[in-house]
Amino acid sequence: MIRLSRPFIGKEEIEAVVNVLKTDQLSLGPKTEEFEKSFAKLIGTKYGIAVNSGTSGLHLAVKSLGIKDGDEVITSPFSFIASANCALFERAIPVFVDVEETTFNMDPKKIEEKITPKTKAIVVVHIFGKSCDMDYIIKIAKKHNLKIIEDACESPLARYKGKNVGSFGDVSVFAFYPNKPMTTGEGGMILTDNKEIAKLCTSYKNQGRGDSLQWLTHERLGYNYRISEITAAIGVEQTKKLPAIIEKRRKLAEIYINGLKDIPGLKLPSLDDVKDHAWFVFPIRVDSRIRDKLIAKLNEKGIQSKAYFYPCIHLQELYKNMFGYKEGDFPIAEKLSKETLIIPFYTQITDKEILTIKESLINSLGELK
Numbered sequence: 001m002i003r004l005s006r007p008f009i010g011k012e013e014i015e016a017v018v019n020v021l022k023t024d025q026l027s028l029g030p031k032t033e034e035f036e037k038s039f040a041k042l043i044g045t046k047y048g049i050a051v052n053s054g055t056s057g058l059h060l061a062v063k064s065l066g067i068k069d070g071d072e073v074i075t076s077p078f079s080f081i082a083s084a085n086c087a088l089f090e091r092a093i094p095v096f097v098d099v100e101e102t103t104f105n106m107d108p109k110k111i112e113e114k115i116t117p118k119t120k121a122i123v124v125v126h127i128f129g130k131s132c133d134m135d136y137i138i139k140i141a142k143k144h145n146l147k148i149i150e151d152a153c154e155s156p157l158a159r160y161k162g163k164n165v166g167s168f169g170d171v172s173v174f175a176f177y178p179n180k181p182m183t184t185g186e187g188g189m190i191l192t193d194n195k196e197i198a199k200l201c202t203s204y205k206n207q208g209r210g211d212s213l214q215w216l217t218h219e220r221l222g223y224n225y226r227i228s229e230i231t232a233a234i235g236v237e238q239t240k241k242l243p244a245i246i247e248k249r250r251k252l253a254e255i256y257i258n259g260l261k262d263i264p265g266l267k268l269p270s271l272d273d274v275k276d277h278a279w280f281v282f283p284i285r286v287d288s289r290i291r292d293k294l295i296a297k298l299n300e301k302g303i304q305s306k307a308y309f310y311p312c313i314h315l316q317e318l319y320k321n322m323f324g325y326k327e328g329d330f331p332i333a334e335k336l337s338k339e340t341l342i343i344p345f346y347t348q349i350t351d352k353e354i355l356t357i358k359e360s361l362i363n364s365l366g367e368l369k
């Protein structure tokens with residue numbers, strides 16, 4: 001079976017974990033600090049706050065901006081559910097804006113019509129590793145006095161006009177689950193240039209402790225969203241490798257696009273995107289009537305693939321029940337959601353594996369004619 005994704009872990013990570021285990025400091029220690037500093041430096045922000053998942057990071061991003069009960073937060077319906085749930089955690093309301101067919105990202109030109117006096121922030125999701133149009137979004141945010149949260153969970157080292165994604169918003173969030181370009185098993189990182197936001201996130205993630213971090217004094221309602229030193233040690237090594245990982249993924253995406261471009265009935269990512277994209281996954285599109293059959297055919301041939309993202313967030317049971325959303329509310333997101341599948345893509349994938357996947361795609365599509 002050729003799997004959809006595989007972590008890229010080497011002897012450096014294994015050694016780093018063993019070294020931490022030989023110490024007496026398994027949490028709140030120097031590795032966490034090193035991970036935070038090195039990741040923030042690589043992306044280009046002043047502060048990094050390591051947390052135990054991307055979802056925890058998004059929650060604290062929302063909370064640290066003071067978003068609360070009844071506030072509205074604009075975001076994309078074509079995403080992983082955490083980018084909308086983070087508003088719900090604070091009883092705020094996610095307000096969806098349909099996406100652009102070419103980029104899979106929220107259509108910036110449709111944001112303004114959704115802004116009301118209750119709108120407090122835009123959660124920008126750089127989907128699959130592709131940056132949103134940040135100039136346009138920053139302009140709208142300034143005009144309406146809105147905060148920007150970047151959900152960069154899929155996009156470490158994706159670039160927009162030469163600058164790394166995650167360095168544009170008031171606060172941004174990365175995730176390190178094993179299918180992401182870099183992983184710590186479970187983990188996430190909040191980045192910001194704002195000292196106050198950094199201070200609040202540091203406190204919230206650690207039981208609401210104050211600056212002194214005294215063990216039994218709690219100044220605000222906090223959580224335990226900390227990571228262990230073991231996780232942080234993996235993060236330090238993965239951060240060092242990240243530039244090479246992303247470069248490799250760009251090369252692989254190019255090989256994939258060139259290899260698949262002559263197959264009729266497939267819509268592929270654009271070659272123009274290769275160099276600034278972070279390539280979290282490799283998404284392809286087919287006619288919605290054959291998508292699920294194609295996934296089954298590929299599976300028979302030992303190739304894992306997956307409908308992505310299906311269903312859209314607004315058509316998940318939770319959102320239908322809470323807000324009464326129905327089919328047709330965000331037609332472009334729904335169309336993409338019915339046509340898109342991801343095929344195996346990982347840093348160490350071989351040319352031979354890519355060739356096998358190509359042949360299986362051609363044969364499967366032929367069988368479905």
Ligand SMILES: *Cc1c(COP(=O)(O)O)cnc(C)c1O
Nearest residue numbers: 053054055080082153154175177
């Ligand atoms: C992975 C992901 C998250 C959440 O990350 P976890 O670490 O799994 O909590 C959030 N948003 C997007 C877009 C993601 O892909």
